[in-house]
Amino acid sequence: MGLVFVTRRLPGDALERLSAAGHEVDVWEERLPPPRAALLERAGQADALLCTLVDPIDGALLDACPRVKTVANYGVGYDNIDVAAATARGVAVSNTPDVLTDATADLAFALLLAAARRLPQTAADVLAGRWGTWEPGGYLGHDVAGATLGIVGAGRIGEAVARRAAGFDMTVLRSTSRAGTPLPELLERSDFVSLHVPLTPATRHLIDAAALRRMKPTAILVNTARGGVVDTDALTAALHAGTIGGAALDVTDPEPLPADHPLLQAPNVLVVPHIGSATTRTRTRMSEIAVDNVLAGLAGRPLPQAVSPPMPSPTHAA
Numbered sequence: 169m170g171l172v173f174v175t176r177r178l179p180g181d182a183l184e185r186l187s188a189a190g191h192e193v194d195v196w197e198e199r200l201p202p203p204r205a206a207l208l209e210r211a212g213q214a215d216a217l218l219c220t221l222v223d224p225i226d227g228a229l230l231d232a233c234p235r236v237k238t239v240a241n242y243g244v245g246y247d248n249i250d251v252a253a254a255t256a257r258g259v260a261v262s263n264t265p266d267v268l269t270d271a272t273a274d275l276a277f278a279l280l281l282a283a284a285r286r287l288p289q290t291a292a293d294v295l296a297g298r299w300g301t302w303e304p305g306g307y308l309g310h311d312v313a314g315a316t317l318g319i320v321g322a323g324r325i326g327e328a329v330a331r332r333a334a335g336f337d338m339t340v341l342r343s344t345s346r347a348g349t350p351l352p353e354l355l356e357r358s359d360f361v362s363l364h365v366p367l368t369p370a371t372r373h374l375i376d377a378a379a380l381r382r383m384k385p386t387a388i389l390v391n392t393a394r395g396g397v398v399d400t401d402a403l404t405a406a407l408h409a410g411t412i413g414g415a416a417l418d419v420t421d422p423e424p425l426p427a428d429h430p431l432l433q434a435p436n437v438l439v440v441p442h443i444g445s446a447t448t449r450t451r452t453r454m455s456e457i458a459v460d461n462v463l464a465g466l467a468g469r470p471l472p473q474a475v476s477p478p479m480p481s482p483t484h485a486a
């Protein structure tokens with residue numbers, strides 16, 4: 169029987185299955201993640217860790233937690249975990265893929281539509297009493313139907329976005345490290361660019377100043393992947409200079425952005441608080457998957473959703 173440190177309260181009752189199997193469960197009850205010292209102390213006692221994507225898990229932490237042999241990440245992205253360091257120490261790592269694909273693709277499409285039709289600005293005008301009357305030239309946005317969507321990283325979520333785009337009669341371009349449209353060409357041709365790569369050393373700042381310069385002056389960048397895939401300073405500059413049309417972001421770097429960050433003051437920017445998987449059903453299923461993996465790890469079985477270290481790649485990976 170093992171001790172499981174869970175770094176946050178989870179939706180649903182999946183943790184009860186750990187207790188029912190005879191394991192002890194220690195849940196961090198605060199709203200903010202455990203600070204490093206608390207993580208070291210509580211994980212130091214544990215046999216398995218159920219952590220979230222905002223908990224950094226590195227070799228030094230694992231060295232301080234010699235009994236931990238299983239790290240189950242609550243989230244599909246696992247850039248918070250040094251998987252190579254874990255593997256070197258015989259620690260298995262899992263994530264929660266598949267169950268959040270549709271929720272995240274829905275949010276990417278919601279952001280795309282909201283930015284195209286200027287929903288944040290127009291709704292704010294209504295709320296503030298600034299909307300006077302219907303006008304032929306008022307609040308003009310961009311057509312989504314028939315537009316070209318560039319999907320960067322055509323994995324599970326990218327392909328789910330492509331399926332939604334088909335319903336909007338969009339032309340879809342895909343760019344991956346191995347196939348599809350070369351990224352520079354995708355950036356030049358797309359009216360909307362949606363990012364779906366994991367954050368790895370190869371994809372950090374994939375969208376930098378040079379990439380942004382290739383985009384159309386009307387193009388909208390959608391990011392539901394990881395903030396670090398985009399160079400925040402370059403994006404802020406491009407939006408203020410109007411060299412791209414807008415950005416709709418579920419993720420930023422840093423996260424959260426300080427309220428006075430110049431990116432938030434840029435025209436046509438929409439930022440939501442990392443809610444890609446945030447539906448009741450999806451987050452409940454993520455709890456179940458994370459617990460399945462912890463149970464497997466504590467029983468000495470292979471983790472059903474085991475991940476491996478990101479492959480070193482000269483370009484970006486899907």
Ligand code: GLV
Nearest residue numbers: 221243244245445
């Ligand atoms: C959310 O960002 C996730 O990776 O699950």
Ligand code: GLV
Nearest residue numbers: 301302303304305
């Ligand atoms: C718009 O509301 C229209 O009727 O064209």
